[in-house]
Amino acid sequence: MKILGFHQRKIFGACVMAFVLSLSAGPFSGPGPVYAHIVPPENFHPVAESYRRVTFVLNVNPVRWSLVWRDMDRIAESIIMVSAYAANKFRTDLAALRRNVRQETKGGSVPSSPEKREKRRRAVFSIATRTVASLIISHLQKVGSSESQNSVKVHLSVGRKIFRAFADTLPYLDPKEWKRMQIAWLEAFSNIGTPGVMGVGARPMNVQQIRARTAPITAYLSKFLVRFQAGPARRLAPRPIGSPTYVKMAKIPWSLPPGSNINKQLPRPRQLLGMAERGANEGDTGLIALGDMAFDSSEIFGEPARSLGINCNVCHNKGVTNPGFFILGLSRLKGGMDVSTNFFAPHANNGIFDHFDIPDNRGIRFTAPYGRNGRTASLREFVRNVIVLEFNGPEPDPMLVDGIVAYMNEFEFVPNPLLNSDGTLSPKKVGAIVRRGEKIFKRKFPQMMGGMSCASCHIPSDHFLDRKRHNIGSAKGFASGSFDGAYDTPTLLSAKFSAPYFHDGQLPTLRAVNDWFNRRFKLGLSKREMSDLTAYVEAIAGGVEPYETTLNTLEAELEEFKFFLSTYEFLKEKGKKELIAITLKTVATELQAHKWDLQNPKHMPILNKMELLIREAVELHRNGKTKEVDAKIAIYRGLYRKNVEVLR
Amino acid sequence: MEYRLTAENLRTVVVLVLFALFVKPALAGPTIPLNVALVPVSNPEKLIDGVRPAMRFLEKEMGQKIRHFITLNYSAAVEAMASGKADISFMPPLPYVLAHHRTGAEVILGELYKGKSYYYANIFVRKDSGIKKLEDLKGKTIAYVDPISSSGFMYPHDIFVRKGLARGGLKDPEGGFFRRIYFAGGDEQAMRSVFGQFVDAAGVSEFSLNLLPQKDRDALIAIAVSMRIPSHNVVARKDLDLKVRARFIAAMLKLNQPPNRKYLRHLYGTDGYVKVGNASYRSVVDLARKYGFLRK
Numbered sequence: 001m002k003i004l005g006f007h008q009r010k011i012f013g014a015c016v017m018a019f020v021l022s023l024s025a026g027p028f029s030g031p032g033p034v035y036a037h038i039v040p041p042e043n044f045h046p047v048a049e050s051y052r053r054v055t056f057v058l059n060v061n062p063v064r065w066s067l068v069w070r071d072m073d074r075i076a077e078s079i080i081m082v083s084a085y086a087a088n089k090f091r092t093d094l095a096a097l098r099r100n101v102r103q104e105t106k107g108g109s110v111p112s113s114p115e116k117r118e119k120r121r122r123a124v125f126s127i128a129t130r131t132v133a134s135l136i137i138s139h140l141q142k143v144g145s146s147e148s149q150n151s152v153k154v155h156l157s158v159g160r161k162i163f164r165a166f167a168d169t170l171p172y173l174d175p176k177e178w179k180r181m182q183i184a185w186l187e188a189f190s191n192i193g194t195p196g197v198m199g200v201g202a203r204p205m206n207v208q209q210i211r212a213r214t215a216p217i218t219a220y221l222s223k224f225l226v227r228f229q230a231g232p233a234r235r236l237a238p239r240p241i242g243s244p245t246y247v248k249m250a251k252i253p254w255s256l257p258p259g260s261n262i263n264k265q266l267p268r269p270r271q272l273l274g275m276a277e278r279g280a281n282e283g284d285t286g287l288i289a290l291g292d293m294a295f296d297s298s299e300i301f302g303e304p305a306r307s308l309g310i311n312c313n314v315c316h317n318k319g320v321t322n323p324g325f326f327i328l329g330l331s332r333l334k335g336g337m338d339v340s341t342n343f344f345a346p347h348a349n350n351g352i353f354d355h356f357d358i359p360d361n362r363g364i365r366f367t368a369p370y371g372r373n374g375r376t377a378s379l380r381e382f383v384r385n386v387i388v389l390e391f392n393g394p395e396p397d398p399m400l401v402d403g404i405v406a407y408m409n410e411f412e413f414v415p416n417p418l419l420n421s422d423g424t425l426s427p428k429k430v431g432a433i434v435r436r437g438e439k440i441f442k443r444k445f446p447q448m449m450g451g452m453s454c455a456s457c458h459i460p461s462d463h464f465l466d467r468k469r470h471n472i473g474s475a476k477g478f479a480s481g482s483f484d485g486a487y488d489t490p491t492l493l494s495a496k497f498s499a500p501y502f503h504d505g506q507l508p509t510l511r512a513v514n515d516w517f518n519r520r521f522k523l524g525l526s527k528r529e530m531s532d533l534t535a536y537v538e539a540i541a542g543g544v545e546p547y548e549t550t551l552n553t554l555e556a557e558l559e560e561f562k563f564f565l566s567t568y569e570f571l572k573e574k575g576k577k578e579l580i581a582i583t584l585k586t587v588a589t590e591l592q593a594h595k596w597d598l599q600n601p602k603h604m605p606i607l608n609k610m611e612l613l614i615r616e617a618v619e620l621h622r623n624g625k626t627k628e629v630d631a632k633i634a635i636y637r638g639l640y641r642k643n644v645e646v647l648r
Numbered sequence: 649m650e651y652r653l654t655a656e657n658l659r660t661v662v663v664l665v666l667f668a669l670f671v672k673p674a675l676a677g678p679t680i681p682l683n684v685a686l687v688p689v690s691n692p693e694k695l696i697d698g699v700r701p702a703m704r705f706l707e708k709e710m711g712q713k714i715r716h717f718i719t720l721n722y723s724a725a726v727e728a729m730a731s732g733k734a735d736i737s738f739m740p741p742l743p744y745v746l747a748h749h750r751t752g753a754e755v756i757l758g759e760l761y762k763g764k765s766y767y768y769a770n771i772f773v774r775k776d777s778g779i780k781k782l783e784d785l786k787g788k789t790i791a792y793v794d795p796i797s798s799s800g801f802m803y804p805h806d807i808f809v810r811k812g813l814a815r816g817g818l819k820d821p822e823g824g825f826f827r828r829i830y831f832a833g834g835d836e837q838a839m840r841s842v843f844g845q846f847v848d849a850a851g852v853s854e855f856s857l858n859l860l861p862q863k864d865r866d867a868l869i870a871i872a873v874s875m876r877i878p879s880h881n882v883v884a885r886k887d888l889d890l891k892v893r894a895r896f897i898a899a900m901l902k903l904n905q906p907p908n909r910k911y912l913r914h915l916y917g918t919d920g921y922v923k924v925g926n927a928s929y930r931s932v933v934d935l936a937r938k939y940g941f942l943r944k
């Protein structure tokens with residue numbers, strides 16, 4: 001090997017350095033994108049967001065304190081920006097409350113009582129309300145003392161955004177003052193001025209005017225909310241009790257807290273209705289159409305589900321699941337919630353936070369018993385309980401429940417060509433890995449629940465379930481040795497499309513489920529065996545075309561409304577006036593919600609007209625004018641027939 | 649320890665040097681980044697979340713780094729172009745004609761909305777307000793967006809002037825017709841103000857109705873439509889290298905292709921881009937002169 005001399009070594013060093021530099025100074029190096037001076041959007045300021053969440057969560061029984069503290073900490077961070085002293089005081093007050101709550105919750109050193117819990121709830125809400133009001137005032141005061149135009153604008157904008165913390169309550173509690181303050185904000189913003197474009201179109205800022213215009217806001221908050229103490233009303237809200245225009249009997253509509261999502265998933269799951277797949281004429285299946293309508297109707301539920309637009313289809317989108325569903329305070333994870341708090345049906349609150357994953361309803365006629373813990377043998381009874389006990393609905397007409405059950409009984413699993421009808425694999429369609437996985441699936445493990453295999457519970461010849469409940473250890477019991485952790489065996493058919501898994505959705509994938517069993521029961525399966533097993537489970541849990549191919553849902557929805565209305569004659573014949581009212585209201589509500597999906601806005605008048613016809617029909621039906629209702633529905637049907645192409 | 653440099657090592661060095669000097673720059677393209685200014689919109693949150701992948705796509709297509717930033721206001725974007733700190737800026741129509749007038753910046757692309765490179769401003773009122781026509785707004789209040797906004801002031805304001813109801817101009821926006829006009833600071837705020845009955849009308853972009861929750865939209869109705877407004881656009885600095893400009897245009901037009909359309913959703917939510925020239929903005933210049941934004 002030839003050794004290089006000194007100069008050659010210097011060249012070597014220089015060349016290496018040149019190479020390194022050429023890499024680091026390339027076109028994709030340097031600082032990342034700069035997000036500077038963003039004009040704030042009209043979304044929530046963190047304080048407003050946190051306050052609205054805290055308000056919602058504190059109004060839910062049981063209160064999830066961890067969520068409350070998280071948002072109170074966020075509020076504390078915003079106070080620091082304005083006053084370190086105030087932030088410190090806020091934290092000290094909060095710490096004491098936090099300590100009390102911790103001591104009084106389960107396992108704590110101090111016995112709890114409903115009175116104490118109520119006291120803590122009110123105390124935290126009072127602190128939050130006082131703090132938010134003080135924060136707005138602080139920002140407005142800084143507007144008054146600020147010299148810089150930008151600083152004025154920032155403080156004014158932040159103040160207005162925090163003020164939105166009260167936008168879901170104060171307009172109802174004190175509408176007169178709310179309007180006055182909103183106009184004050186408009187006046188203040190109109191005095192901000194603009195730099196124009198390089199001076200062109202510039203308007204000067206008028207700080208004096210801004211100060212004068214925002215003074216009533218500061219005065220109102222100082223007078224009624226800065227020393228706020230929550231009163232005896234069960235529902236916590238920033239009630240400005242001292243205001244002469246306070247509406248004591250105000251009905252505050254419920255709204256969901258920021259961070260919630262009740263939108264249906266897109267693309268939508270492909271819904272397979274047995275009768276439709278077999279070629280039935282949908283116009284001939286009145287009871288199923290009634291069930292379809294009811295499944296999509298918030299009218300069958302009580303408040304607050306009704307006004308929030310919650311219906312069966314929101315959670316069981318097209319009879320499946322809604323993986324993005326989340327209501328802060330009620331859900332622990334996406335795709336599920338606790339339906340037995342005081343929020344939807346106060347009378348049926350079980351007093352504990354028990355989040356359940358939304359179950360897939362495909363093939364439901366084969367999957368009794370119902371409920372994650374298999375508490376109900378009959379689907380009919382289960383449906384009735386969901387309406388009355390979970391969502392506060394009135395006792396439903398028996399025909400309505402018949403309809404929903406008839407509709408749900410048509411839900412089919414996603415076709416799976418890899419499986420024979422007896423649940424065995426179609427050998428020509430699967431590879432060696434899946435076949436190996438099948439053997440593991442059927443292997444009995446002495447250490448698993450007395451020598452069971454996966455197939456012992458997920459019986460292939462019986463839709464991969466056993467209709468039994470087992471305590472596999474996926475849930476913590478109320479005490480050591482308790483027997484409250486058993487859950488119903490779920491089917492594995494179509495399961496690939498309904499993640500997450502387990503009764504509470506704690507596992508995100510089928511592989512994670514297999515890993516859980518391997519760990520829990522010390523099955524000793526190797527990595528390869530786990531892959532084989534997962535390949536098998538995914539094969540049996542899969543299927544073809546599980547989702548719709550389009551994101552535009554209007555066409556399908558309009559067809560569905562046609563189906564809903566096909567029940568009209570049938571219900572009229574049976575004399576079911578209340579069900580006709582529900583049907584008409586549901587179609588009107590759904591039209592209002594879905595018409596915005598129209599691709600070409602020039603056809604909006606057609607949809608508006610269709611909606612109006614149904615709303616008129618609702619009124620006429622209420623007044624018992626059957627012939628006129630008939631006429632409206634006939635015009636609606638004609639209008640739809642005539643325009644069905646353009647509405648696509 | 650003495651470093652031992654062998655002939656084999658030297659060969660490696662030569663390869664590295666050649667790579668560094670010739671191959672990599674050829675792969676990477678120009679080393680000077682293209683600075684892109686984004687002006688704020690009614691919902692910049694979506695812009696922030698979504699713009700990065702779009703910029704990465706453009707970087708890849710151009711073979712040139714893009715440095716993007718969101719400006720405080722239109723003026724800052726124009727100033728950035730005038731000082732050479734921004735090469736490209738996304739802009740609304742009125743700020744563009746002012747920028748063109750002051751800095752010589754040139755429009756290169758227009759946004760498409762449902763295939764069209766224009767849109768309208770509307771006058772919205774509450775359906776239950778009893779206000780059916782523009783004349784009914786005499787002595788009442790209206791919320792606009794911002795004095796320097798095309799669809800949020802100049803064009804809706806022009807509706808009243810053209811109809812002979814109000815005098816024109818920024819100096820007297822009430823124009824002897826309204827009791828009070830407000831600049832709400834955003835389309836959404838203006839719409840919410842009319843929905844909440846804090847003002848009687850809002851003069852805003854036709855798309856503003858979508859900023860309200862679906863359940864609230866039916867409460868409002870548009871009672872008047874403005875003249876056609878050329879779409880928001882993309883502007884190039886006057887002395888930007890023509891080759892760079894051409895590469896940028898080509899990359900942007902690729903966003904119209906189906907596999908790349910996903911990036912558009914977050915880039916001002918437009919449906920695509922089309923090549924446009926200064927002539928498309930003639931009508932904006934005319935109005936800007938009429939209302940004192942530009943000298944006659």
